[in-house]
Every structure is written in C-alpha cells, then in structure tokens.
Amino acid sequence: xxxxxxxxxxxxxxxxxxxxxxxxxxxxxxxxxxxxxxxxxxxxxxxxxxxxxxxxxxxxxxxxxxxxxxxxxxxxxxxxxxxxxxxxxxxxxxxxxxxxxxxxxxxxxxxxxxxxxxxxxxxxxxxxxxxxxxxxxxxxxxxxxxxxxxxxxxxxxxxxxxxxxxxxxxxxxxxxxxxxxxxxxxxxxxxxxxxxxxxxxxxxxxxxxxxxxxxxxxxxxxxxxxxxxxxxxxxxxxxxxxxxxxxxxxxxxxxxxxxxxxxxxxxxxxxxxxxxxxxxxxxxxxxxxxxxxxxxxxxxxxxxxxxxxxxxxxxxxxxxxxxxxxxxxxxxxxxxxxxxxxxxxxxxxxxxxxxxxxxxxxxxxxxxxxxxxxxxxxxxxxxxxxxxxxxxxxxxxxxxxxxxxxxxxxxxxxxxxxxxxxxxxxxxxxx
Amino acid sequence: xxxxxxxxxxxxxxxxxxxxxxxxxxxxxxxxxxxxxxxxxxxxxxxxxxxxxxxxxxxxxxxxxxxxxxxxxxxxxxxxxxxxxxxxxxxxxxxxxxxxxxxxxxxxxxxxxxxxxxxxxxxxxxxxxxxxxxxxxxxxxxxxxxxxxxxxxxxxxxxxxxxxxxxxxxxxxxxxxxxxxxxxxxxx
Amino acid sequence: xxxxxxxxxxxxxxxxxxxxxxxxxxxxxxxxxxxxxxxxxxxxxxxxxxxxxxxxxxxxxxxxxxxxxxxxxxxxxxxxxxxxxxxxxxxxxxxxxxxxxxxxxxxxxxxxxxxxxxxxxxxxxxxxxxxxxxxxxxxxxxxxxxxxxxxxxxxxxxxxxxxxxxxxxxxxxxxxxxxxxxxxxxxxxxxxxx
Numbered sequence: 001x002x003x004x005x006x007x008x009x010x011x012x013x014x015x016x017x018x019x020x021x022x023x024x025x026x027x028x029x030x031x032x033x034x035x036x037x038x039x040x041x042x043x044x045x046x047x048x049x050x051x052x053x054x055x056x057x058x059x060x061x062x063x064x065x066x067x068x069x070x071x072x073x074x075x076x077x078x079x080x081x082x083x084x085x086x087x088x089x090x091x092x093x094x095x096x097x098x099x100x101x102x103x104x105x106x107x108x109x110x111x112x113x114x115x116x117x118x119x120x121x122x123x124x125x126x127x128x129x130x131x132x133x134x135x136x137x138x139x140x141x142x143x144x145x146x147x148x149x150x151x152x153x154x155x156x157x158x159x160x161x162x163x164x165x166x167x168x169x170x171x172x173x174x175x176x177x178x179x180x181x182x183x184x185x186x187x188x189x190x191x192x193x194x195x196x197x198x199x200x201x202x203x204x205x206x207x208x209x210x211x212x213x214x215x216x217x218x219x220x221x222x223x224x225x226x227x228x229x230x231x232x233x234x235x236x237x238x239x240x241x242x243x244x245x246x247x248x249x250x251x252x253x254x255x256x257x258x259x260x261x262x263x264x265x266x267x268x269x270x271x272x273x274x275x276x277x278x279x280x281x282x283x284x285x286x287x288x289x290x291x292x293x294x295x296x297x298x299x300x301x302x303x304x305x306x307x308x309x310x311x312x313x314x315x316x317x318x319x320x321x322x323x324x325x326x327x328x329x330x331x332x333x334x335x336x337x338x339x340x341x342x343x344x345x346x347x348x349x350x351x352x353x354x355x356x357x358x359x360x361x362x363x364x365x366x367x368x369x370x371x372x373x374x375x376x377x378x379x380x381x382x383x384x385x386x387x388x389x390x391x392x393x394x395x396x397x398x399x400x401x402x403x404x405x406x407x408x409x410x411x412x413x414x415x416x417x418x419x420x421x422x423x424x425x426x427x428x429x430x431x
Numbered sequence: 432x433x434x435x436x437x438x439x440x441x442x443x444x445x446x447x448x449x450x451x452x453x454x455x456x457x458x459x460x461x462x463x464x465x466x467x468x469x470x471x472x473x474x475x476x477x478x479x480x481x482x483x484x485x486x487x488x489x490x491x492x493x494x495x496x497x498x499x500x501x502x503x504x505x506x507x508x509x510x511x512x513x514x515x516x517x518x519x520x521x522x523x524x525x526x527x528x529x530x531x532x533x534x535x536x537x538x539x540x541x542x543x544x545x546x547x548x549x550x551x552x553x554x555x556x557x558x559x560x561x562x563x564x565x566x567x568x569x570x571x572x573x574x575x576x577x578x579x580x581x582x583x584x585x586x587x588x589x590x591x592x593x594x595x596x597x598x599x600x601x602x603x604x605x606x607x608x609x610x611x612x613x614x615x616x617x618x619x
Numbered sequence: 620x621x622x623x624x625x626x627x628x629x630x631x632x633x634x635x636x637x638x639x640x641x642x643x644x645x646x647x648x649x650x651x652x653x654x655x656x657x658x659x660x661x662x663x664x665x666x667x668x669x670x671x672x673x674x675x676x677x678x679x680x681x682x683x684x685x686x687x688x689x690x691x692x693x694x695x696x697x698x699x700x701x702x703x704x705x706x707x708x709x710x711x712x713x714x715x716x717x718x719x720x721x722x723x724x725x726x727x728x729x730x731x732x733x734x735x736x737x738x739x740x741x742x743x744x745x746x747x748x749x750x751x752x753x754x755x756x757x758x759x760x761x762x763x764x765x766x767x768x769x770x771x772x773x774x775x776x777x778x779x780x781x782x783x784x785x786x787x788x789x790x791x792x793x794x795x796x797x798x799x800x801x802x803x804x805x806x807x808x809x810x811x812x813x
Contacts, residue, residue, distance in 0.1 A: 255563025606740030
C-alpha cells in the first residue's frame with residue numbers, strides 16, 4: 001500500500017467535490033441543451049454539449065455520456081445510466097433464497113459466478129452454516145476461471161474499442177476454452193446458477209482436472225500473443241499511457257475498487273486482505289500499477305489472468321475429497337437417487353424447491369473481489385423464506401463515478417479508451 | 432445487543448415481553464462505540480447514529496481511517512414482521528439508510544444504520560466527505576424517495592425523469608403483468 | 620452468327636458464357652438474405668453471446684453477417700439482444716425507425732421476447748410490443764447455436780418471401796406507408812424535357 005494519509009486525501013476531496021469535471025445536467029436538460037453553447041458571462045467559452053450513447057458501439061452496452069466539449073477536449077461530462085434497469089432488487093424480494101441465485105447471476109453477466117458466490121455467502125452467513133471444504137474449493141476454482149474469462153472478454157473489447165479489431169477474435173477464442181469447461185461443469189455458458197446457498201449445484205464431472213490442465217497449457221502461449229499484439233506495440237502504448245490518470249486518493253474517495261484502485265499503486269485485494277473461501281491457503285500476487293492510467297489497468301488485468309491460472313493450478317493439486325454441499329436437510333435437497341426410492345425424499349425435495357428454506361432474521365453484508373472490484377451483498381431477512389431486502393453493491397456502479405474525473409481534459413477519442421479501461425458491465429450498474 | 436445475561440431466567444416460563452422488560456431493566460444504557468449506540472449482527476459491527484449525529488460521526492470515522500464509503504443503500508421496513516435488531520434507545524422508523532465504511536489500514540468494516548421517519552424522508556448528504564456516495568444516494572432517492580440534503584444532483588438515476596413513485600418501497604407494487612400464452616392478437 | 624449456330628447445334632451448352640434465368644424478385648430476395656447486416660443492439664447478457672457468435676468459434680461470417688453496423692442506417696437486421704427497460708424502449712424504437720426498409724428484427728433471449736423471469740415494473744414485457752419481431756430465439760441467454768438457428772430461419776423466410784407477403788396482408792411491419800403521389804392530371808410528361 002502507498003503512503004496515503006488524511007492530508008492528501010483531503011486535498012483530493014476538495015478537487016473532487018467541486019464541479020470542475022462533473023457536468024450537472026439532468027437527463028432532460030442534457031437533451032434540450034444538446035449542441036452548440038454560446039459563451040457565457042461566467043467566463044465559459046464556446047462549447048458543445050454532446051450526447052454519446054446509450055446506443056453506441058463502444059459504450060459497453062447501454063451507457064450514455066453527456067459530454068461538454070471545448071473543441072476536441074472534454075471539459076466536463078456525466079454518465080447517464082438506468083437504460084438497463086431490470087428491477088432485480090425488487091424481483092429478489094419475491095424469490096426464495098434458492099431461486100435468488102438465478103436472479104443475481106444475471107447482474108454482472110461477464111462474471112456471473114461471482115454474483116452467485118456473494119449472494120450465497122451472505123445467505124450462508126445468515127443461516128450460520130459452513131460449506132464443506134470441497135464445496136469451497138470448487139467455488140474458488142470456478143470464480144478464478146470466471147475471473148479469467150471476464151478479463152479475456154475485457155481484452156477482446158478493449159482491443160476492439162481501440163482499433164485492434166483482431167483482438168476481438170483472439171480474446172473470444174481463449175474465452176471459449178474457459179466457457180467450454182463451464183458448460184461441462186454447470187451445463188451453461190453463462191448465468192450458471194451453479195453456486196447456490198449451501199454449496200454448489202453439482203460435483204465436478206469426472207476427468208475435470210485433465211481437461212482443465214489442457215486448457216491451462218494452451219492459454220499461456222496465447223497470452224504471449226496478446227503481449228505481441230498489444231502490450232509492446234508503440235501505437236497501443238501511445239493510446240493508453242498517460243490517458244485517464246487517477247490518483248490513489250481520488251480512487252479511494254470515489255469508492256473505486258478493483259483494477260482501478262490497484263492501478264494507482266494501492267494494492268487492495270479482498271482475496272488477500274479480507275480472505276474468504278480458502279484464499280488464505282493459496283499463493284498469489286496482488287498486482288498493482290504505478291501510474292493509474294489506462295495502460296496500467298490493462299496490464300493489471302492481463303497479469304491477473306496469469307495469477308488466476310496460478311491459483312487454478314494450485315487448486316487442481318489441493319482439491320480435497322468430500323461433499324460439495326452442506327449436508328443439512330433444511331437447506332440441501334436430497335440426492336437424485338434417493339428421490340426415486342423414497343417418498344419422503346420426494347416430498348422433501350418438493351418442499352425445498354417450492355417453499356424454500358427459512359433463514360433466521362437479521363442483516364448481513366458480505367463482499368468478494370470480483371474482476372471489477374468489491375462486489376457486496378446486503379441482505380435483510382425477516383425469518384421467512386424470501387429476503388426482505390436484497391441489495392447488491394455493484395463495483396461497476398460505483399466505479400462509473402470516476403469517469404468524469406478520468407476524462408477531464410482528455411480528447412474525445414480517448415473517451416473510448418477510458419470507458420473501456422473502467423470495464424463497466426451495465427447489467428450490474430443498473431441492476 | 433450484547434449476547435447476554437439472563438442466566439437465572441427460565442425463558443420458557445416467561446412471555447416474550449417480560450424477557451424484554453427484564454433486559455431493559457438490566458441494560459438501561461445502550462453500549463456505545465464512537466459515541467453512538469452499537470449492535471452486532473453476525474459478527475459485524477453496526478452503529479446506530481441519529482440523523483443529527485450521522486455526518487459528524489462519518490467525519491470523525493474518516494479521520495480515524497475509514498477512508499472509503501463502500502456502500503450506501505436504503506431499506507423500507509414497512510411490514511417487517513420480525514424483531515428489528517436495534518439497541519435500546521434507538522426507535523425504529525419505517526426507512527433506514529445503511530452505510531458501509533471500510534478501513535484499509537485495519538482491514539475492518541463498520542456499518543451505519545440511520546433511522547429515517549416516513550413523515551420526513553430526508554438525510555444530510557455524505558457527498559462533501561465521500562464523493563463515492565453520489566450515485567448510491569441518487570439511487571436511494573430514486574428507489575425510496577429519501578432526499579439527501581446538500582447533494583449536488585438530487586435527481587432520478589435509474590428510472591426515467593418523469594417516473595412516478597419509488598419502486599423499492601414496500602407499498603409499490605412489483606408491477607407484474609399477467610402472462611398470456613396464446614390468443615394474443617398482435618400484428619406481426 | 621457463330622453464337623446462333625452453336626446454340627442451334629448444342630443448345631444452351633453452346634454458349635461461351637453461361638447464364639441463369641430467374642425473376643428479379645427472387646434474385647433480390649436471395650441477395651438480401653445473404654447479406655443482411657445486423658445492427659449492434661447489444662443490451663445485456665445476450666449481447667455477450669451475440670458477440671461470441673461473431674467470434675472465431677461460431678463465425679457469423681459464413682452467413683454474410685459479420686459486419687455489425689453501428690449506424691442503424693446501414694443495418695438490415697436488428698438483433699434485440701437482452702432485456703429492454705422502460706427507459707430504453709423509446710431509444711429502441713427510434714433506432715428501429717432509423718433503419719432502412721426492408722428491415723427485420725430478431726428477438727434474442729426470453730427477456731426480449733417476453734420479459735422472461737423479470738416480470739416487473741422496470742422491463743418491457745416483450746419487445747414485440749414496440750417493434751414487429753420476425754424471429755424469436757429462446758434461451759437465457761440463447762447459445763450461439765440458437766442464435767445461428769434463428770438467423771438461418773430468418774434467412775429462409777426472407778428468401779421465400781414469406782415475411783414480405785405476410786406484411787402486405789396484415790399491414791404490419793414498421794408501419795411506414797408512402798402516400799401515393801398526387802400529380803396534377805392535366806400535366807403531360809414528355810420524355811426528353813424537364
């Protein structure tokens with residue numbers, strides 16, 4: 001960690017709370033004012049207000065930006081969100097705890113397993129149950145693989161946003177390798193509903209370790225291709241280095257987590273600093289940058305793919321035998337074979353999947369390190385089988401607040417690089 | 432509330448209210464941390480400042496190293512059937528604003544629960560201390576209708592500007608429409 | 620005269636250059652179905668699978684569709700990939716209106732088709748309440764194979780003329796109707812003059 005102290009934090013605060021980089025316009029005003037702006041008496045020169053998105057190929061979904069520009073330079077800006085608002089927190093109050101994982105997994109669709117994980121951890125915290133070792137290691141394995149696939153998706157889109165169109169093909173090629181494994185384990189390529197309160201939905205299929213080792217053998221060479229195509233390229237560096245710079249103090253004040261915070265040199269990773277699952281039993285490095293620019297954020301993600309592979313290799317070696325879900329009749333449905341022979345098991349199965357299980361009253365906040373930063377889940381239970389309130393703290397939602405500050409005084413062409421380097425997933429922003 | 436006391440009382444013989452009466456007699460003063468009532472929920476520390484203490488508390492916590500406001504969300508307790516986990520002296524209200532603070536140096540977390548009455552749904556903003564609450568506070572306003580005084584841009588964030596109502600309130604319908612599986616007549 | 624003699628002797632095989640005969644209508648349909656460019660209308664999870672379909676494993680280029688157009692003016696097919704919120708609905712309709720006729724819509728995934736598991740205040744329950752949908756791809760999200768199947772289905776419908784016929788009958792489609800030109804009947808148009 002860097003030598004951040006309160007004084008530097010306070011000086012960042014004065015900068016951030018002034019309106020020098022955020023354009024305070026409501027959505028309707030922004031539409032009305034769109035276009036040429038004559039000079040004002042307050043000293044603002046000729047400007048242009050431009051609406052970018054919500055349907056724009058490089059905004060990663062349905063993000064809309066209102067930009068105030070002086071020529072090619074962005075003076076102030078404001079992200080406008082809500083175009084993908086799905087009402088998931090409201091729907092979550094209508095679903096049982098067992099169904100809840102299907103709901104949350106659709107939030108951050110590039111890293112669905114993390115959503116399931118954080119929701120399940122929160123429910124388990126309320127239930128006061130501990131998942132067996134094997135279940136925890138499987139969860140860790142799947143989330144690290146998901147971190148890889150999410151970052152590979154970033155490589156593809158980040159490359160394409162900046163004109164390295166070939167990266168779209170390369171990034172997708174590698175991602176498919178991981179997705180094929182996901183499909184073999186969970187039955188789905190995305191939105192798995194695999195990690196559930198009490199454990200995981202199914203054990204790993206036979207031969208998983210060999211299949212996984214084969215994937216791990218292929219990917220390093222391909223990452224080397226990424227280095228060749230992007231990391232070392234002068235054009236790539238020109239587009240990213242020194243663009244969208246943020247300091248550690250600014251990132252902390254703006255609540256930014258994940259690669260954005262780490263790119264400033266502030267090495268904060270929940271896997272190491274507030275370990276959950278079995279992360280204290282594997283070795284890995286927390287990657288931190290030093291300049292806080294777009295290039296650092298790119299490089300951190302590339303390096304994190306390698307770190308995740310390192311963790312996955314250790315997990316293959318250390319995977320314990322045992323149950324993959326907790327053997328608690330209140331939470332866990334009976335195994336499939338028992339349903340065929342026992343009426344009680346059938347009733348039990350039916351009751352768990354229709355009525356759900358009751359969760360003791362209380363409230364809890366649990367956080368995990370998703371590929372985008374701190375993913376938190378706050379659940380209030382009233383003792384029934386449905387959450388009274390389920391709130392997800394989406395890292396993209398908070399990270400988006402850095403955009404106006406990152407884009408201040410940069411060129412219009414750089415907005416694409418900056419949005420891409422924040423790597424927002426709109427499903428999680430709008431929920 | 433501290434895990435506590437009642438060793439001599441046989442709970443099964445007492446009605447629930449009387450157990451509470453005994454507890455209140457034994458604990459007239461709530462436990463305090465940083466000058467406000469504190470409770471514990473599943474091992475997590477929860478502070479319960481009043482609306483007046485709220486900003487001052489967050490400010491002093493920030494000086495103590497809680498540099499990041501990680502999360503801010505609202506809860507509508509209308510129709511909550513169970514016992515609210517509140518320390519003595521904190522009167523339950525319909526709304527709550529829940530704030531998560533993170534201390535990177537100690538690697539510790541604190542949670543603040545502020546009671547907001549239904550008749551006057553507003554709270555002072557944390558924006559001057561933690562600019563990170565800009566979006567979350569707007570979300571709480573959008574979803575619960577709780578206003579944050581002093582927020583630079585108190586407008587809807589997820590719903591369209593002209594939307595009526597605050598969807599996450601408990602008295603706001605889910606908005607489910609009946610599903611028609613056949614016989615729908617739409618020109619295609 | 621040589622050509623005529625060859626044709627007289629060998630039939631059509633006597634021609635130096637081969638040709639096909641057909642109706643212009645069929646030719647246009649064939650051409651349309653094989654180069655229909657999709658608009659990038661990625662909304663949610665389905666957008667990721669839509670992009671994956673364009674990736675190397677599934678290779679959308681086989682269907683003449685790898686050119687995702689960012690501008691609706693250059694696109695023929697709108698693949699509505701993901702859930703449509705109440706806030707997004709006007710935007711979606713605007714983009715649809717900006718596309719040139721003939722245009723087609725694939726509703727990708729259950730959220731776009733019917734609202735899916737999110738039957739609530741925030742989502743439009745079926746994108747067909749806003750724009751006319753030609754093919755629905757089921758799934759949450761539909762895998763690339765499902766999307767390809769939907770695309771192939773749409774291509775068949777375009778090629779057989781089925782869609783346009785149906786639209787003529789029901790008056791559906793984008794609802795764009797050109798008013799008939801009202802020319803003054805007395806003015807005679809003479810070729811060669813202005």
